[in-house]
Amino acid sequence: MKRIETRLWHGGRPRAFSFTFDDGRYEDYRLVETFNKYGVKGSFHINNPGFLESCGYKVERLVDPDDYKELYVGHEVSCHLLLHPFPKWQPTEAILQECLRNKRFLEERVGYPVRSMSYPFGSFDERVINVLRAAGMEYSRTAVNTYAFGLPEDYMRWDPTCHWSEVEGLVEKFFSPMRYDFLRLFYVWGHSYEFSSEEKWADLERMLGVISGRDDVWYATGIEIYDYMQAVRALKFSTDCTMVYNPSAVPVWFEADREVFVAEPAKVTYIG
Ligand SMILES: [Zn+2]
Known part of the structure; x- marks a missing residue:
């Protein structure tokens, strides 16, 4: 039997990088333009502005x-919920309204199902998670820095690596050779209003210059990362691992005796 390992990201890349920014402030216009210039991706967690007013x-x-x-x-x-509340201190009925009205508001504007969030004020507990999961949330980002590149056991408790201002200090570690910690993810949070001066925007561009344009990095949104990992877990291998069925909608890269294979969506791949 060949040694099978699912430890590659989309495109067979060993590393992934993802931004996660909150609050949908006006500075997002320039932030997204800057992200696009460098070919990096992000998730933007937004409340209902009209309702707030x-x-x-x-x-x-x-x-x-x-x-x-x-x-x-x-x-x-x-x-990012309707009114930017502390969900931990809210009744269940309020959390449901906060989530479903926010989700629907965003979906009506972007034209696709919205399935994820970040916790306003980083506020959550077990009860909040259960309510939000019932309302259709599949992942939620916390405000707890790990300063590491791992993936969560529970995507409703998805801790980021660090704040954007701390990225450069971790770059060397991120690009160091991998021995045991495969599927590395650099997951970076922030708020666009923190770019309050031209110096801050210059800091951002310098950081993007360091992390962007790498062949060994998959630049992806939070939901792309989540869906990829769901697809990895959904792979159906035969008993002797000579074939694999991928029932999901995204291709999955994997290794058999270090040789790279792609399990195409809705197909059986033979590992010869
Ligand atoms: Zn916020």
């Missing part, structure tokens, strides 16, 4: 909801 909350300058579809094309638009 109608409730009398103070609202900073935000992206116009009519621009979501065009602005964030190629990236992921994702929930």
